[in-house]
Amino acid sequence: FSAAIAITEQPVSVSVPVGYSFTLQCRAEGRTSLQYQWFCQHQSVCRPIPGATKQDLPITAQQTQLYTCRINDLYKNAIFSDWVKVEVHQCVARGLPPQLWRGEPVIVVNPTEQRVEVGKPLQLQCAAMGIPAPSYQWYQNGNLLEHQKKKKLWITHAKVSDSGTYLCCASNSHGEHWTNAVDIHIGETLPPAEHLQLCRLVFPLATGKIALLVGNNRYQHHPNLMAPVTDVFELSLLLEQLGFQVVSLLD
Numbered sequence: 001f002s003a004a005i006a007i008t009e010q011p012v013s014v015s016v017p018v019g020y021s022f023t024l025q026c027r028a029e030g031r032t033s034l035q036y037q038w039f040c041q042h043q044s045v046c047r048p049i050p051g052a053t054k055q056d057l058p059i060t061a062q063q064t065q066l067y068t069c070r071i072n073d074l075y076k077n078a079i080f081s082d083w084v085k086v087e088v089h090q091c092v093a094r095g096l097p098p099q100l101w102r103g104e105p106v107i108v109v110n111p112t113e114q115r116v117e118v119g120k121p122l123q124l125q126c127a128a129m130g131i132p133a134p135s136y137q138w139y140q141n142g143n144l145l146e147h148q149k150k151k152k153l154w155i156t157h158a159k160v161s162d163s164g165t166y167l168c169c170a171s172n173s174h175g176e177h178w179t180n181a182v183d184i185h186i187g188e189t190l191p192p193a194e195h196l197q198l199c200r201l202v203f204p205l206a207t208g209k210i211a212l213l214v215g216n217n218r219y220q221h222h223p224n225l226m227a228p229v230t231d232v233f234e235l236s237l238l239l240e241q242l243g244f245q246v247v248s249l250l251d
Contacts, residue, residue, distance in 0.1 A: 004077035005030040011069060013133040015087040016061045017097065017108075022131060024057040026069040026081050034071050041066040041083075061088045089129060096129070103131030104174035109151075111166060115185045116158045122186070124153040126179045128170035134177075137169045158186045211236075211244040 009027035016022060028034055038052035042065045049057070057067070064087050072078035089108055097106050109127035116122050128134045138148035141164040145153070155162055167181040213235055236246045 003079070004075065005034065005071055005073055005079045007071065007079065007081055010082045011057075011067065011084045012131075013084040013086070014131045015089070015127075015129045015133040016131065017089050017092040017129060018061055020097075021058065021060045024059060024067055024069075024084065024086075026055055026057075026071070028071045028079070030071070030073045030077070032074040034073055037070045037072075039068050039070065041068075059086065061086060064088045085133065087133060089127070092129070102174055103172070105130040105134040105170040105172055105177040107170060107177050107179050110180045111153075111168065111182045113182045113184070115187070118160060118186055118188055119157050122153075122155040122158040122162060122184065124166055124168075124182070124184070125151060126168040126170070127151050128177060130170065130172045130174070132172050134170035134172045137171070138166065139169070140164045140166055160186050162186050209242075209244045211239045211246045213239075213246060213248045215248070 005028055007026065007028045009025060011024040011026050014022060014024075024038070026036065026038075028036075036053055036055055038049045038057045039046055040049055041047075042063065057069070064085070066083050066085055068083045069081040070078055071081070092108055096108065105128040107126065107128050109125060111124040111126055114122065114124070124138070126136065128136075136149055136151055138145045138153045140162075153166070153168070163184055163186045165181050165183055168179045170177050170179075215231060236248055239246050
């Protein structure tokens with residue numbers, strides 16, 4: 001005995017920029033004609049979408065939401081599709097996605113270099129657009145991190161051995177894209193007094209401010225200036241008022 005309704009094509013999650021238009025699709029087979037109704041959920045509220053009673057649901061992305069489709073037949077049998085997430089990126093760099101985008105992963109958030117004290121949490125983040133929504137895999141020093149398969153890499157208590165070069169691969173059925181590689185430094189933090197003393201040894205405090213001004217009357221590859229001598233003189237006066245020792249040269 002087979003189920004009265006069988007879904008043959010499930011909708012898929014997507015990750016797109018705000019304003020992007022696409023279509024969610026659901027297909028099913030049954031013993032009678034079938035009826036479709038799409039639902040969306042936002043902030044824990046699930047509601048039917050008015051007029052969304054076809055196999056295809058056209059969407060213009062505005063905010064991140066969850067979607068599902070209910071299919072029922074004439075005998076009141078009903079089944080729901082998988083829930084899928086439409087992730088909407090509100091801030092995307094100019095030119096993304098590319099004009100002829102086919103849905104391959106496009107990185108929109110790269111991890112950043114960090115210095116973390118031993119025992120403190122380490123969090124790295126990446127994000128990518130894609131249709132279907134990309135899956136993620138993090139690497140450290142070229143080695144796959146078995147349990148780091150989300151957009152955010154999270155280590156509760158960082159160890160010295162967690163130092164290294166990290167990057168993330170976003171992939172879907174259209175291909176893969178890698179983030180920038182970043183260096184992560186895990187180490188002991190010096191007490192404030194010792195840290196300040198070290199800074200004074202390595203970076204001596206400045207004892208004076210000196211400005212070097214050069215005015216040119218002749219340029220080989222640039223039009224000559226109107227009054228470089230006057231400009232240097234006036235700028236010297238301003239810098240001296242700010243406490244600079246000024247050295248002025250001409251040509």
